Amino acid sequence: MFVQLLGALPGALAQGLVWGLMAIGVYLTFRILDFADLTVDGSICTGAAVCTVLVLRGMNPWLAMLCALICGFIAGALTGVLHIYLGIPAILAGILTQMVLWSVNLKIMGKANLTLPARTTPVLLSQLNIPSAILILFGIAAALIVLLYAFFGTELGCSIRATGSNAVMSRAQGINTGFTKILGLAISNALVALSGALLCQYQGFADINMGRGAVVIGLAAVVIGEALVSRLPQNFALSLFGVLLGAVVYYIVYQTIIFVGFDTDFLKMFSAVVVGLFLGVPYLKKQISVTFRSKKGGKTNA
Amino acid sequence: MLELCNVTKVFNRGTIDEKIALDHLSLTLSDGDFVTVIGGNGAGKSTMQNAICGTWLPDAGKIVLDGIDVTALPEYKRAKYLGRVYQDPQMGTAPGMRIEENLALAARRGQRRGLRFGIHQKEREAYKTALSELGLGLESRLSAKVGTLSGGQRQALTLLMATMKKPKLLLLDEHTAALDPKTAAKVMELTEQIVTENKLTTLMITHNMRDAIRYGNRLIMLHEGRVILDISGEEKSKLTVSDLIEMFGRASGSEFVSDRAILS
Numbered sequence: 001m002f003v004q005l006l007g008a009l010p011g012a013l014a015q016g017l018v019w020g021l022m023a024i025g026v027y028l029t030f031r032i033l034d035f036a037d038l039t040v041d042g043s044i045c046t047g048a049a050v051c052t053v054l055v056l057r058g059m060n061p062w063l064a065m066l067c068a069l070i071c072g073f074i075a076g077a078l079t080g081v082l083h084i085y086l087g088i089p090a091i092l093a094g095i096l097t098q099m100v101l102w103s104v105n106l107k108i109m110g111k112a113n114l115t116l117p118a119r120t121t122p123v124l125l126s127q128l129n130i131p132s133a134i135l136i137l138f139g140i141a142a143a144l145i146v147l148l149y150a151f152f153g154t155e156l157g158c159s160i161r162a163t164g165s166n167a168v169m170s171r172a173q174g175i176n177t178g179f180t181k182i183l184g185l186a187i188s189n190a191l192v193a194l195s196g197a198l199l200c201q202y203q204g205f206a207d208i209n210m211g212r213g214a215v216v217i218g219l220a221a222v223v224i225g226e227a228l229v230s231r232l233p234q235n236f237a238l239s240l241f242g243v244l245l246g247a248v249v250y251y252i253v254y255q256t257i258i259f260v261g262f263d264t265d266f267l268k269m270f271s272a273v274v275v276g277l278f279l280g281v282p283y284l285k286k287q288i289s290v291t292f293r294s295k296k297g298g299k300t301n302a
Numbered sequence: 303m304l305e306l307c308n309v310t311k312v313f314n315r316g317t318i319d320e321k322i323a324l325d326h327l328s329l330t331l332s333d334g335d336f337v338t339v340i341g342g343n344g345a346g347k348s349t350m351q352n353a354i355c356g357t358w359l360p361d362a363g364k365i366v367l368d369g370i371d372v373t374a375l376p377e378y379k380r381a382k383y384l385g386r387v388y389q390d391p392q393m394g395t396a397p398g399m400r401i402e403e404n405l406a407l408a409a410r411r412g413q414r415r416g417l418r419f420g421i422h423q424k425e426r427e428a429y430k431t432a433l434s435e436l437g438l439g440l441e442s443r444l445s446a447k448v449g450t451l452s453g454g455q456r457q458a459l460t461l462l463m464a465t466m467k468k469p470k471l472l473l474l475d476e477h478t479a480a481l482d483p484k485t486a487a488k489v490m491e492l493t494e495q496i497v498t499e500n501k502l503t504t505l506m507i508t509h510n511m512r513d514a515i516r517y518g519n520r521l522i523m524l525h526e527g528r529v530i531l532d533i534s535g536e537e538k539s540k541l542t543v544s545d546l547i548e549m550f551g552r553a554s555g556s557e558f559v560s561d562r563a564i565l566s
Binding site: 151153154155156157158159161162164165166168169170171172173174175176177 | 355376377378379381382384386388392393394395396397398399403406407408410411412413415416417418419420421463
């Protein structure tokens with residue numbers, strides 16, 4: 001059985017890398033923009049749907065992925081517009097876009113499930129050739145991390161980071177925080193859709209339900225990744241790499257618990273528990289120390 | 303430099319919580335004026351600054367800054383002309399970003415932000431010099447996250463950020479109120495130094511009557527959203543705290559209600 005588990009690890013690594021790209025998108029909204037974006041559950045499927053349909057019609061997979069990326073960009077921007085211009089709370093704006101995307105995705109695919117057979121279509125990667133898939137995914141991930149690192153170091157990138165860190169201050173420094181939020185959401189969902197486009201090629205199909213719970217998997221990867229690199233010097237590129245690694249770790253653990261015979265019905269709950277614990281424990285730690293300080297008559301509460 | 307003309311703002315209009323925050327407020331500041339603003343709780347001091355900054359749009363009236371009508375300009379656009387320091391030290395800086403990154407953001411206030419580098423090596427040297435003038439030892443911590451700084455350090459940094467790109471108007475909203483007395487004095491000293499050196503037109507809200515008298519060339523008192531007292535020049539320099547309290551009583555027909563102001 002142990003040998004079997006080892007045999008499944010490369011697959012877990014490849015899947016982790018695919019989902020890691022999505023997790024980087026989640027990281028951008030959740031950590032950089034301080035925005036809990038639920039668009040993700042829909043936009044990952046949009047990416048897959050667009051890519052699958054276009055490749056099936058004979059488009060070059062790179063071009064199809066670019067189209068998927070653009071569709072994700074638009075989906076993210078829609079959530080941003082709902083939030084900024086119509087004043088809809090962040091979470092609800094994401095859910096609304098998700099609902100819209102559900103219908104859009106169905107219309108794109110024409111049915112709930114569409115196969116993208118690796119043997120007859122020119123897909124870029126497939127689970128039939130895992131080593132090559134890992135290589136390609138690693139290359140794409142590395143290129144994107146470099147690109148994102150460079151972008152978030154530019155004036156525009158800095159203004160997005162500032163918006164997430166302190167929106168009041170950002171406006172006082174002349175940053176149009178509505179625009180930066182929309183742009184941040186769009187970039188994040190572009191990445192998510194790209195991850196969807198890679199996922200459908202890797203697994204050989206797109207499914208209307210493939211995005212369900214994606215945001216939780218993304219958050220799990222983010223929190224695991226942060227824990228992994230927390231002791232290293234703080235650097236944006238390293239944080240992004242940590243998130244990618246977080247997704248890989250998540251999928252390795254996932255494979256392992258499937259192998260030890262864990263009831264797979266509980267897998268979603270497992271993801272939720274991981275996120276709950278990683279987000280909850282630091283909060284509780286802080287709460288406890290604050291209560292402790294106020295009992296001693298600390299200055300913070302005076 | 304600044305002209306407020308009949309600016310009116312009513313919060314919760316038409317409800318039992320209706321509050322007239324600014325009541326046809328008119329005020330004109332000349333170039334280089336350093337005006338201190340005092341007034342009781344709810345007199346409209348912060349509301350006036352928010353109106354100037356464009357946090358929301360006024361219900362009526364006109365706001366002109368150096369000949370430019372900014373009344374309907376969104377907050378981020380008029381930020382180009384304004385420098386601002388808040389009462390809460392957390393408000394003026396991005397805690398998750400480095401000191402140098404915060405300064406670089408401020409250095410680009412009012413400029414289009416594109417795909418150029420967010421910060422240049424040359425700038426770092428300039429920031430070091432500027433920070434060393436604050437005398438807080440921040441010049442050696444350029445890459446530290448602002449979240450790790452003390453309240454006083456953050457206020458000094460915010461002050462530097464508000465003024466490094468010379469604003470047409472500097473707005474200070476009780477910016478020393480949240481600091482301990484020693485730090486407050488240090489930040490106030492820095493404020494005066496920066497304002498004088500750059501000849502900045504300044505509007506400073508304070509709850510400290512002594513500071514209001516000591517700093518600036520003009521003092522105004524707000525009450526119920528209007529200017530009820532406007533003293534400048536010779537007359538201002540002779541003022542005492544008890545004069546002010548008495549004048550307030552005469553002008554408003556009520557007691558000066560701000561325990562903080564009297565105690566300090």
